[in-house]
Amino acid sequence: MTIEAVAVSKPSAGIVNVKTLKIAEAFAIPILALIASGVIFSIFLFVLGKSPVQFFSLIWKGGFGSGFSIQQSLQRSAPLILTGLAFAVPAQIGLTIIGAEGALVLGGFAAAAIAIPLVTVAIPPFLTLPLMALAAIIAGGFWIGLTGWLKHYRGVNETIASLLLSYIAIAIMNFFVEGALRDPASANKPSTMPIGDSYMIGTMPGTNVQWGFAAGIALAILLQILMTRTTFGFAARMTGGNARAAQAQGLPVGFLVVACCAIAGACAGLAGFFEVAAIHGQANASLVAGYGFTGILVAFLARQNPVAVIPVAILFGAIDAAGGLIQRRMGMPDATVLVLQGIIFVVLLTSDTLYGRFAIFQPKATGDRT
Amino acid sequence: MPINPMSRRSLLKAGVAGFAASALPFRLARAETPVIIGAVYVGPKDDFGWNQAHAVSMEVLKKLPNVTVVEEENVPETDAVSQSMESMINLDGANLILATSFGYYKPFVVDLAKKYPNVEFRHAAPLWNKDTDPKNAGSYFPYLNQAHYVDGVAAGMSSSGKIGFVAAKPIPSVLSNINSVLLGARSVNPDATVQVIFTGEWSLPVREAEATNALVDAGVEVITCHVDSPKVVIETAEGRGVKTCGHNASQAPLAPKGFITGAEYKWETIYKSYADNIAAGEPLPNFIVGGYDTDMLRNTPYGAGATPEAVKAADEAIAALQGGMPIYKGMLKDNQGNVVVDKEYDNYDPYLDGMNWLLEGVQGSIT
Numbered sequence: 177m178t179i180e181a182v183a184v185s186k187p188s189a190g191i192v193n194v195k196t197l198k199i200a201e202a203f204a205i206p207i208l209a210l211i212a213s214g215v216i217f218s219i220f221l222f223v224l225g226k227s228p229v230q231f232f233s234l235i236w237k238g239g240f241g242s243g244f245s246i247q248q249s250l251q252r253s254a255p256l257i258l259t260g261l262a263f264a265v266p267a268q269i270g271l272t273i274i275g276a277e278g279a280l281v282l283g284g285f286a287a288a289a290i291a292i293p294l295v296t297v298a299i300p301p302f303l304t305l306p307l308m309a310l311a312a313i314i315a316g317g318f319w320i321g322l323t324g325w326l327k328h329y330r331g332v333n334e335t336i337a338s339l340l341l342s343y344i345a346i347a348i349m350n351f352f353v354e355g356a357l358r359d360p361a362s363a364n365k366p367s368t369m370p371i372g373d374s375y376m377i378g379t380m381p382g383t384n385v386q387w388g389f390a391a392g393i394a395l396a397i398l399l400q401i402l403m404t405r406t407t408f409g410f411a412a413r414m415t416g417g418n419a420r421a422a423q424a425q426g427l428p429v430g431f432l433v434v435a436c437c438a439i440a441g442a443c444a445g446l447a448g449f450f451e452v453a454a455i456h457g458q459a460n461a462s463l464v465a466g467y468g469f470t471g472i473l474v475a476f477l478a479r480q481n482p483v484a485v486i487p488v489a490i491l492f493g494a495i496d497a498a499g500g501l502i503q504r505r506m507g508m509p510d511a512t513v514l515v516l517q518g519i520i521f522v523v524l525l526t527s528d529t530l531y532g533r534f535a536i537f538q539p540k541a542t543g544d545r546t
Numbered sequence: 547m548p549i550n551p552m553s554r555r556s557l558l559k560a561g562v563a564g565f566a567a568s569a570l571p572f573r574l575a576r577a578e579t580p581v582i583i584g585a586v587y588v589g590p591k592d593d594f595g596w597n598q599a600h601a602v603s604m605e606v607l608k609k610l611p612n613v614t615v616v617e618e619e620n621v622p623e624t625d626a627v628s629q630s631m632e633s634m635i636n637l638d639g640a641n642l643i644l645a646t647s648f649g650y651y652k653p654f655v656v657d658l659a660k661k662y663p664n665v666e667f668r669h670a671a672p673l674w675n676k677d678t679d680p681k682n683a684g685s686y687f688p689y690l691n692q693a694h695y696v697d698g699v700a701a702g703m704s705s706s707g708k709i710g711f712v713a714a715k716p717i718p719s720v721l722s723n724i725n726s727v728l729l730g731a732r733s734v735n736p737d738a739t740v741q742v743i744f745t746g747e748w749s750l751p752v753r754e755a756e757a758t759n760a761l762v763d764a765g766v767e768v769i770t771c772h773v774d775s776p777k778v779v780i781e782t783a784e785g786r787g788v789k790t791c792g793h794n795a796s797q798a799p800l801a802p803k804g805f806i807t808g809a810e811y812k813w814e815t816i817y818k819s820y821a822d823n824i825a826a827g828e829p830l831p832n833f834i835v836g837g838y839d840t841d842m843l844r845n846t847p848y849g850a851g852a853t854p855e856a857v858k859a860a861d862e863a864i865a866a867l868q869g870g871m872p873i874y875k876g877m878l879k880d881n882q883g884n885v886v887v888d889k890e891y892d893n894y895d896p897y898l899d900g901m902n903w904l905l906e907g908v909q910g911s912i913t
Binding site for chain 2: 237238244245248251252350365366370386451455456457460461462465466496497500501503504505509510
């Protein structure tokens with residue numbers, strides 16, 4: 177029996193084979209791209225007269241080299257997972273939403289604002305924290321949902337709208353934080369009233385890692401299931417493929433667009449909640465830390481795949497964590513790791529064109545094609 | 547916050563290190579504890595402003611024997627700073643952390659100080675509270691308004707007294723700088739005025755340029771500022787042909803024609819004293835404030851914009867401030883007509899820390 181004959185006689189085995197090859201390809205190409213970025217960056221280091229070996233060993237040491245380093249990487253990745261999801265989910269329906277920063281800020285602000293009356297009347301933390309999270313989710317969801325609504329019902333470009341709405345969100349937070357909701361004790365750095373230590377959510381037991389990390393992982397898995405295993409996800413991806421065709425099929429395109437945007441905003445808003453409840457204890461200008469924008473990069477590298485956002489976010493967390501060590505040990509400027517991130521980004525995007533071009537990842541021709 | 551195995555281990559490590567260090571003097575007569583300083587900056591080290599002022603002082607410290615300095619720039623006021631500081635402690639063995647940005651203090655410095663009781667933490671803003679905050683944390687903060695007063699004197703003598711001020715946010719330390727420029731200028735020219743524009747943020751280069759242009763259009767002859775990085779303001783003003791006074795660090799190279807002088811911190815005075823304390827095994831002071839009288843400020847060497855009379859008057863003002871001359875002495879009204887200073891206040895009087903007014907003679911509003 178020839179190989180072709182096996183493939184023809186056992187179609188199920190052939191499909192499995194194709195699937196495995198696809199998965200192998202999806203792993204091999206990004207890894208190749210990462211290695212290529214490392215080589216390109218090494219040339220950059222050589223030109224500067226620095227040692228690539230030292231650089232990458234410091235990345236390892238600062239990012240993964242010890243329990244301490246690993247926890248730092250995970251901690252830094254926590255907000256990036258959530259903001260990465262905020263880009264990845266609307267991307268499935270064909271929207272480029274880059275306004276997670278605004279939803280994060282507004283979510284964090286909503287959480288801190290609703291906490292003020294709750295903490296004042298001493299509602300216990302186990303009730304207060306979920307309410308804060310809910311407020312953050314609603315605020316963030318509304319904000320990006322608004323972008324989706326503008327896109328579908330008013331034809332406003334969602335990329336521009338979400339970016340500009342971000343700045344409005346930041347301005348709204350500043351307006352309240354510097355005005356009506358300002359804690360009078362925060363003289364030189366306007367902030368809302370602190371929620372207090374007993375209301376802080378703390379870290380995951382046995383680690384220094386905040387709970388936002390666990391929430392991010394859970395959400396990534398949930399959203400992966402939602403987008404690939406449910407009718408909602410199928411309809412959304414179909415809309416992403418061809419919105420007109422989806423509409424002609426009778427799919428509720430407007431609802432799907434707004435829902436995906438609202439989910440994205442909810443993820444970013446939740447990141448804001450964790451920034452307030454696990455890190456700052458209050459809302460202030462520190463919420464505007466650029467996590468929303470780094471999330472775009474993360475989602476791009478994860479190829480808009482919710483679960484893949486997790487490892488990419490951890491990689492970015494590790495590079496961030498190691499960045500400090502590189503500044504300290506090699507005397508290189510902070511921008512060094514930005515250059516590395518930029519090279520990785522460009523190389524990985526370029527590597528997208530490689531899919532389907534390596535013969536070893538292609539299913540063997542089955543002979544019955546003519 | 548629960549103490550976890552990680553931090554217990556690092557605590558142990560720190561404890562062992564501390565024990566080893568304390569045992570050292572027995573083996574080596576007069577051995578000094580090595581000083582490892584971890585400094586964190588919120589912006590780039592060459593920003594011509596706040597961060598550069600610290601980094602310049604660190605260069606002085608690096609030259610001292612027995613002192614090692616590790617630095618990180620562009621560390622945001624988020625959890626990232628907590629991680630950077632902890633990494634300096636765990637991976638570099640830092641025993642003195644200098645957190646140089648306002649927003650680093652709460653909760654980050656306070657929490658880490660509790661977690662690492664053998665490491666000293668000092669923060670560059672007057673926030674340490676002796677009742678609630680850990681004893682291994684502390685604050686240091688020079689009153690830069692004294693150097694701005696000198697700016698005012700020099701600016702008042704080098705022009706007809708129309709001064710423009712580009713300010714970030716209307717918070718007490720900024721307001722005090724504005725008012726001090728006015729008082730300095732009025733000490734040599736009773737008709738001097740200061741016109742102020744608030745940009746609303748610490749770093750908004752475009753709006754800072756717009757504000758500078760607007761002030762020049764309004765006819766001011768000298769521009770000074772209080773923003774994180776005065777680079778844009780000084781360069782824009784120089785380009786428009788008006789004179790400038792600097793802020794935070796030396797901006798003299800940016801304005802070869804019109805630079806008069808600038809208000810600068812002299813952080814190395816404080817940093818050297820910390821290093822000496824640690825080397826000698828002495829406790830560090832928890833709270834340091836100071837000014838010209840304690841050698842914690844300086845004015846940038848006079849530039850081409852300063853007239854000889856201005857140099858003389860400014861030098862006299864510096865000498866007076868070194869002797870403790872008070873800046874705020876009554877009666878002074880704010881620009882709404884209310885009496886806000888009814889007597890002579892010491893330069894470090896707590897009343898002035900709560901400043902929420904602009905003096906009569908300042909054109910601008912804090913709301």
